[in-house]
Amino acid sequence: MAYQPLRGQKALVTGASSGIGEGIARALGAAGASVVVNYGTNADAAHRIADEMKADGVDAMALRADVSREDEVREMFREMLTAWGTIDILVNNAGLQRDAPFAEMTLEQWNVVLGVNLTGMFLCAREAAREMIRRGVRPEVSRAAGKIICISSVHEQIPWAGHVNYAASKGGVKLLMQSLAQELAPYRIRVNSIAPGAIQTPINRAAWETPEALAALLKLIPYGRIGLPEDIGKAAVWLASDDSDYVHGQTLFVDGGMTLYPEFAHGG
Numbered sequence: 001m002a003y004q005p006l007r008g009q010k011a012l013v014t015g016a017s018s019g020i021g022e023g024i025a026r027a028l029g030a031a032g033a034s035v036v037v038n039y040g041t042n043a044d045a046a047h048r049i050a051d052e053m054k055a056d057g058v059d060a061m062a063l064r065a066d067v068s069r070e071d072e073v074r075e076m077f078r079e080m081l082t083a084w085g086t087i088d089i090l091v092n093n094a095g096l097q098r099d100a101p102f103a104e105m106t107l108e109q110w111n112v113v114l115g116v117n118l119t120g121m122f123l124c125a126r127e128a129a130r131e132m133i134r135r136g137v138r139p140e141v142s143r144a145a146g147k148i149i150c151i152s153s154v155h156e157q158i159p160w161a162g163h164v165n166y167a168a169s170k171g172g173v174k175l176l177m178q179s180l181a182q183e184l185a186p187y188r189i190r191v192n193s194i195a196p197g198a199i200q201t202p203i204n205r206a207a208w209e210t211p212e213a214l215a216a217l218l219k220l221i222p223y224g225r226i227g228l229p230e231d232i233g234k235a236a237v238w239l240a241s242d243d244s245d246y247v248h249g250q251t252l253f254v255d256g257g258m259t260l261y262p263e264f265a266h267g268g
């Protein structure tokens with residue numbers, strides 16, 4: 001039987017109808033958790049993923065909510081708590097890009113990115129924390145009263161010209177996560193981030209779709225391959241499990257070495 005460190009736990013993954021969120025939802029399910037597959041617009045994909053997980057014996061359901069909307073986030077949590085009673089694991093994954101040269105960036109582009117990538121994490125973490133604080137530790141499933149995992153980016157550390165809104169949102173996620181970790185530790189709620197490097201998903205299709213683009217991208221990755229959603233899924237399972245019970249307030253970079261200043265390998 002597969003190792004199932006999350007058996008009996010209830011998880012919610014935002015933006016799980018594609019890419020990294022899908023990979024995380026499937027990995028948490030395989031590790032024994034019941035999983036809400038949240039989606040914003042792609043109902044078909046979310047229901048297909050939940051159905052495939054159910055066919056594999058995982059308790060899964062697809063729930064719609066735009067994570068940047070307070071009313072929709074609250075309604076999604078109400079539905080989850082009504083169905084399953086509680087939440088043990090939140091993975092704040094939903095995110096998007098609206099790229100533009102800075103001088104041409106519109107307020108709309110700025111607000112949409114901050115609204116989903118940062119405010120969305122605030123709204124979901126707040127609902128999750130309220131329930132985790134209310135309920136406290138369930139020793140039969142975990143040593144922690146809850147685990148909140150934010151999917152940040154290497155761009156919480158690496159500045160990114162042409163993507164100022166995105167980098168600002170991920171920089172915000174860094175101190176949102178750390179401050180939350182400081183505040184929620186007394187409740188035994190663990191809060192951490194995963195900072196992916198280049199992971200092959202729809203968000204960055206242009207960066208891997210042609211051989212030329214992929215070759216340029218690989219110059220930024222010392223380990224020499226693009227990442228896959230499973231790479232992040234495995235890290236999320238570990239961070240959600242008691243195997244990482246003493247890890248708190250940390251960003252785990254899963255990036256094939258992208259943050260190692262690869263251009264200095266042959267210069268500087």
Ligand code: NAD
Pocket residue numbers: 014015016017018019020021038039040041042065066067068093094095096116120151152153154195196197198199200201202203204
């Ligand atoms: P993706 O586009 O496949 O996934 C993003 C998901 O978020 C989509 O399913 C989308 O529908 C959902 N979403 C967007 N706005 C939403 C909203 N308002 N409410 C609910 N869901 C919403 O791309 P991905 O690469 O899987 O991105 C997932 C996360 O990983 C994002 O936070 C992204 O910033 C981060 N990330 C990705 C990479 C990468 O290389 N792919 C690198 C670093 C960080």
